[in-house]
Amino acid sequence: MLAISLVVLFSLGSPVIFRQRRSxxxxxxxxxxKFRSMNDRRDMAGQLLPDEERVTVSGRFLRRTRLDELPGLINVARGEMAFVGPRPLLPETIEGLGRDGRKRGRVRPGLTGWAQVNGNTLLTLKQKVELDLWYVDHHNVWLDAKILLRTVLVMVAGERVSAAAEGPQPR
Structure with missing residues (x-):
């Protein structure tokens, strides 16, 4: 984590850690x-540029390998997150999901989850929520182990949309 901190410090400056309120x-x-992966560049009106225009080269690498999530181990140690579960979303996103947002909240959010190993950034919010809700209904130690193993594969080989994201969930 020290090496990653130095990379972020030299590529983005201070602060090294990104903090945001989540549900x-x-x-x-x-x-x-989590580790910062974006700069704070803004347009002429002072609005932040879109994420894809602010992510740095080192930030892309940290995100692809999921190394940007390592500080989240602090959230796990505090009991705010689990290793596996739906990724924590912004409170306003959860509120906008209504009943589905409340159902997602039945389990602790995770560093990785079913949606993350089935396409993650290649999926729509609707697809991710469907995968998260399936996880809430079916989570168990074996599914969590499968997700952890698949997370390692995603870290090495990159994201791909899986059959689970494209259709009915496996039983």
């Missing part, structure tokens, strides 16, 4: 921590 289990809000 956890039962809608409880907490501060998510």
């Amino acid at each position: 956890g289990k039962g809608g409880h809000r907490f501060t998510l921590v």
